[in-house]
Amino acid sequence: AEVAARAGVSTSTVDRVINGRGGVHQKTVALVERAVREIMGSDRTGYLAAVSRLDAILAGDGTEVTRGLAAAMVTAGEAAGARVEVAFVERMNPQALADRLLAVAADGSSGIAVQALDHTIVREALHEIARTDIPVVTVLTDMAGINRTAYVGLDNRAAGRTAGYLMGRFCRNSGKLAVVWGGELYRSHEERESGFRGILRSERPDLQCLEVITSNDDAVMAKARANEAIERHRDLVGVYCVGGGITGVAAAIEEAGLAEKLVMIGHNCNSETKPHLLSGTIDALVHQDIEAIALHAVECIIERRQPPGYSGIPVEIITKENVSR
Known part of the structure; x- marks a missing residue:
């Protein structure tokens, strides 16, 4: 009352x-x-x-x-x-x-x-x-x-810079990098991609980031786009997966026989990404609890x-x- x-x-x-x-x-x-x-x-x-x-x-x-x-x-x-x-x-x-x-x-x-x-x-x-x-x-x-x-979530710019730092340390040779994101509607993906490019510009200018690849966080689409990038850019040395669809990219790299050659950095350790991490296809994951x-x-x-x-x-x-x- x-x-x-x-x-x-x-x-x-x-x-x-x-x-x-x-x-x-x-x-x-x-x-x-x-x-x-x-x-x-x-x-x-x-x-x-x-x-x-x-x-x-x-x-x-x-x-x-x-x-x-x-x-x-x-x-x-x-x-x-x-x-x-x-x-x-x-x-x-x-x-x-x-x-x-x-x-x-x-x-x-x-x-x-x-x-x-x-x-x-x-x-x-x-x-x-x-x-x-x-x-x-x-x-x-x-x-x-x-x-x-x-x-509530990551500082996504810091997460992207962390991914860029890892990529720069893991890549032994100069070359091109593919960046796969879900799309521009996720501010988190935009901030990660910006942070990733930013640190590489200052610390590894010999690594060239290609135009971002949109996957809509769909593994099938991500795999198809990754296959295109692998076919088109023979000097590809690394792939950064900003968001979802990472298992499709990992599958494309494995099927092309490039798991030992390409550096792959992604996000979130879970039951989908863990097998690719353990196999060595994914080199490191930037994780959030x-x-x-x-x-x-x-x-x-x-x-x-x-x-x-x-x-x-x-x-x-x-x-x-x-x-x-």
Whole structure:
């Protein structure tokens, strides 16, 4: 009754909001949530978090990274006493992502974690959600010009520079480098690619980065594009995989008999990449702790801020000598 009085709504409306039954206008949901926070006397609404629904919206690319993050988000939510619902949307489709964001907001979400696409349509959807006071956390990849609660993921420019440093140290000869990314809609890929090129310009100017190859994070497309690069550039000495599709690139290198000749650097050690790492096709992986990302994302949503002392997700380097067996 106290929550209803403070929010200026009926007790039945409060009941629907608290128990996630839907059918309540998002502005009314925001009023109820704000009333609960005020009564609890802090921004952390332990009572509300225990019964609210959080949403994770990720790229439906079927990669180990997104599948792993989805499972980790559900587990992190359970540990915090919140129910996390995961939705996968078509990869590299800004309209599908924007539509899903607005749909979960209208359906009573108490917080959203999103693998964002840096596109005007998505930005406008997030601006609209910000006006409803729903906390939004970007995961894995960020975007500029939005009023989000937090970003949880790697410093992707540092990750790209790390990959470039490794490539420069591993390549013994001069030559060309192929760079394969998912696409320009991922700010994380753009930052990694920029960091990679930047350090090589200063430390290994004899290594020439070719025009970036777009794979849409699809292993089949990545393999086809890698085959083209291998056929066209006989002086290729290395390949950097910025995002998904890495198994397709590894397969192309192996089938061409170039696993011992080409240096291959990629991202994320998991069940898909580990066999290629152990075989020597992949020389090193720049890794991010997916479980830590999930835990921090849920915490940021519940706290409605970046917790004090948070220093980001560390950039890790995995080789076949230190990979967990």
